[in-house]
Amino acid sequence: MRILGFESSCDETGVALVELDAGGRAQLRADALHSQIAMHQAYGGVVPELASRDHIRRVLPLAREVLQRAQVRLADLDLIAYTRGPGLAGALLVGSATACALGLALGKPVLGVHHLEGHLLSPFLSADPPSFPFIALLVSGGHTQLMRVDGVGDYALLGETIDDAAGEAFDKSAKLLGLGYPGGPALAALALQGDPAAFALPRPLLHSGTLDFSFAGLKTAVLTTLRKLEAAAGPEGPTAQARADLAASTQAAIVDVLVKKSLAALKASGLRRLVVAGGVGANRRLRAELDAAAARRGLRVHYPELHLCTDNGAMIALAAAMRVAAGRARPQPAGAFDVLPRWPLAAIDAPAA
Template sequence: MKRLPLARHNQHARSAPFLQRFLRDELLRQLIIEIGNLRQIAILGIESSCDETAAAVVADGCRILSSVVASQLDTHSKYGGVVPELASREHLRAIVPVVRQALEEASLNLEDLSAIAVTQGPGLVGSLLVGVTYAKALCFARNLPLIAVNHVEGHIHSVLLEHPGIEFPAVALVVSGGHTHVFAVNQPGEYRLLGKTRDDAAGEAYDKVAKLLGFGYPGGPIVDQLAPYGNPRNVKFTLARMKGNELDFSFSGLKTAVLRWTEQHNIAGEIAQRRSLRNPSLDELLAATPQRTLDLLAAFQHTVIEELMRRAIASAEQIGAESIIVAGGVACNTGLRAAAAQQNGLRFYFPSPKLSTDNAVMIAAAAFPKYERKEFAGYDLKAQASLMLA
């Protein structure tokens, strides 16, 4: 039998304890991970309120393990807006693979989940129905608790997730294509409605004005991109004066004012030119948009932002809050963020852009306090298109 030289033999002898310690520590590390997985509260969130099919896994209400969003933008852009029947059909196609991918990215199985949360409303009833039905089926099959989440509350939790140190009471301004609401938030889960839109939501006004002017869908990001190239002082719009609750919003008058401006300036030709563009770049949009129309866009955005800021600040003064949460798709707007940054004496909190638009992270995060309070829904849970938060 061949013997190792003494020096090499001693070297191997010295390395043996090291290998033993390494293997022991590695096994201990794996055991800690497994125990952690057993103890963590992992909630699968499902969101299908409008035109995005989303699923996400959030652990302990604060750690994002996965987030998957299937957009229907290509489906609806040719129609200039969301077509409810098409949205429902696309949700049916996407819901299973989206949930499967969210679980795979989180390295979890259904058996590892603590609960499943789903958007109950508000939203398009057909779209909501797809998510609610699938969530109930999964919970029934795996005997998991079902948690119903209000979509608007989900948007608020998208901010609370990323800014856990917010002081309460706070004001929450939720602004999107379907919602423009301002709430008093005494603490997470306690909301009081202070004001809401009486007609169009702010995001809806963006989309309608963009469509009127021949820009693509969705219109909000396009207007936000082009507005900095215009001078808002060159087009005058009046702010809405509300009778009754002064914290309510109205954007229909502003939309009508834009329509009248287009009629007075006879811009049908440039509108037709922009409508002929297919997936235009910013440079192409600028080339097809005269300065006077850029001024119009700048004035429109300036007016919308001023309406939002005035009422958010007035709401904070009314309840004695120093923190203002801004959530929803319009929270991505660079003009709104810039206006908030210029305010003194108030702290504004925005979600990251990826959590501003519809997603399932916010649904899973909003479900965590409900899980701790054991606020579970039954299998008779129904989608509610007009569900109110407060």
């Protein structure tokens, strides 16, 4: 079975082709991705209308590129998949309309995929794929969640953020430090030059006894610390080293919470396998600390390949393939499409409204 997947939930246009063999194993045949970072940098963040228009320009050329590289014709496709939600409504509609129009024209079934399920399952395309069951740490954009995963579609929420997510904490702290968009990678790069123990920043909810997260207070602490540095430095402002130290201390606080909450979830569940997925999953300090903790405790940690941590079409095609293999795919009627900008992962298999 050949599945073409479209991702257009925010500021990346992704298209990929995944092939499902007779044994139910998925293989990535080809993928292509266009990032809108350069376009949105001038505005300091994603402009939804510009994002939607750029998806329209990019989606068909990327689809042609993927089919050509995979040496597959449109007629050879068996299923078209797209990101149904969550995400920006206008951006989602581009992928949805493209996928559903192709499905209708080709007489092929179409499947809407949950964006977070795509991230959750993306490590199955890595060189070291996990096996069920496992604990998943989802750190993607505005989402920070811990879940128990017993199989495709079998997800139990253990904890989530009650305000800012980890990715938002990275981005907002970076903006306070005057770093460019996207803030997370810029802060992580600056942190390499700093001392992570230079500032005693808070670790919200670390000792709450729950698996929930909160990062809004950390952002406030970063702002307070920065203002103190500015007041002490005078007109010239904080030194480059002070800014690097604050970046490193901020990253250390975020990573510390993510690591300790993940270990607590593993201990509470009795499981010994952790999957990390989403954009923050590419953070080097997070990977290093999780790997070190896992080595000490005899645990296994699995990550997506670095290029699959960001939003991409491969994870959407893969999620569709794994749903088909698990018998949990419910293709849409021909010509019918919708998007769900707000779509809790817990409601992924609820009947359509």
